[in-house]
Amino acid sequence: AQSVTQLDSQVPVFEEAPVELRCNYSSSVSVYLFWYVQYPNQGLQLLLKYLSGSTLVESINGFEAEFNKSQTSFHLRKPSVHISDTAEYFCAVSDNTDKLIFGTGTRLQVFP
Amino acid sequence: EAGVAQSPRYKIIEKRQSVAFWCNPISGHATLYWYQQILGQGPKLLIQFQNNGVVDDSQLPKDRFSAERLKGVDSTLKIQPAKLEDSAVYLCASSSTLGARETQYFGPGTRLLVL
Numbered sequence: 001a002q003s004v005t006q007l008d009s010q011v012p013v014f015e016e017a018p019v020e021l022r023c024n025y026s027s028s029v030s031v032y033l034f035w036y037v038q039y040p041n042q043g044l045q046l047l048l049k050y051l052s053g054s055t056l057v058e059s060i061n062g063f064e065a066e067f068n069k070s071q072t073s074f075h076l077r078k079p080s081v082h083i084s085d086t087a088e089y090f091c092a093v094s095d096n097t098d099k100l101i102f103g104t105g106t107r108l109q110v111f112p
Numbered sequence: 113e114a115g116v117a118q119s120p121r122y123k124i125i126e127k128r129q130s131v132a133f134w135c136n137p138i139s140g141h142a143t144l145y146w147y148q149q150i151l152g153q154g155p156k157l158l159i160q161f162q163n164n165g166v167v168d169d170s171q172l173p174k175d176r177f178s179a180e181r182l183k184g185v186d187s188t189l190k191i192q193p194a195k196l197e198d199s200a201v202y203l204c205a206s207s208s209t210l211g212a213r214e215t216q217y218f219g220p221g222t223r224l225l226v227l
Contacts, residue, residue, distance in 0.1 A: 004154070032212050043116065043203065043218035044155070051213050090154055098212040099168065102154030 002027045004093050006103035014111050015083055021076040021106045023065075023091030033074040034092040034100065035065055044090065050074065061085075086110045114138065116219035118204050124225045130192035133222045137185070137206030143167075145216060146179055146189050147203040155203055161187065162210055191224075199226045 005024045013019050025031065032051050036044040048059040055067040065076045074091060091103040117136040125131050137144050142163050147155035158177065159169040164184040172179070176195070181187040191198055201221040207214040 009152075036218075041220070043220045044205075045218070046215050049215070092154070094212040098210055098214065099157055099160075100155075100216065102156070104152065104154050 002031070002093050002095060002101045004091050004101055004103035006091055006106050008106050009104065010107045010109065012109045012111065013081055016080045018079050019077065019081050019085075019108065021089050021091075021108065023074045023076065023103060025072050025074065025091075025093045027072075027093060027095060029095050032094045033065075033067060034094070035059075035063070035074070035076050036090045036092060036102075038088045038090065038105075040087070047076075047089070081108070081110050083110050083112060116204055116206055116217055118202075118219035118222055120222055121220065122223050122225075124227065125194055126227050127196055128193040130190065131194055131224065132188050132190045133202050133204075133224075135187045135189070135204030135219060137187075137204070138217055140208065141206035141217075142184070142209050143207045143214070144181055144187050145205040145207075146187070147205065149201040149203055149221070151200070158189070167210065194224075194226045196226050199224060 003026045034049045035047040037047045038044045048057045050067045058064045063078045088105045088107050090105045092100045094100050144161045146158045149155040158172045159179045160167040161181045164181050179189045201223050203221045204219045205216040207216045
């Protein structure tokens with residue numbers, strides 16, 4: 001069975017500092033990996049996804065994540081965060097059954 | 113393009129009462145999902161529709177939860193009777209079709225509090 005682990009429930013960081021949100025998964029088959037973001041009082045929005053090909057994927061707002069098969073990880077990074085990045089971030093995994101399995105989320109709090 | 117619509121946004125009921133949530137997916141999206149998100153946890157899939165047929169309802173507590181998508185467009189999720197542990201955010205999502213590679217688009221959710 002698939003599972004997703006997000007070890008950090010909260011990550012506080014100052015504005016313009018780099019950040020890494022960790023995600024590890026377990027699966028016995030090939031997977032697709034996703035990061036979703038949930039801003040306060042809004043629904044989840046897809047941030048980026050890995051389907052195949054290049055292991056480094058990027059979003060339009062400066063986030064990137066790297067698929068590491070040997071370490072079964074898909075960590076999310078941003079070199080310089082903004083106040084507006086404050087949100088909850090969910091890592092999710094899917095195999096070819098198209099069911100999304102979500103992690104418990106990481107709350108990113110950016111301070112001025 | 114309008115997003116996924118859900119109503120109501122908030123609902124407070126007492127245990128043993130019934131409640132219903134409504135979802136209107138993005139126009140043209142064949143696949144519709146209902147998720148339950150308990151505080152401090154990630155969303156958990158309850159049921160998945162493809163058009164008006166159920167694809168997966170293995171995680172739906174069928175003794176109290178029911179869902180339908182009669183015309184293959186909007187959907188309702190019902191809880192009867194509600195329990196305290198049903199307090200959660202109920203999220204509806206849609207995608208253009210089935211497939212693990214398809215992006216799911218989420219609505220704002222309905223926050224349910226059972227007293």
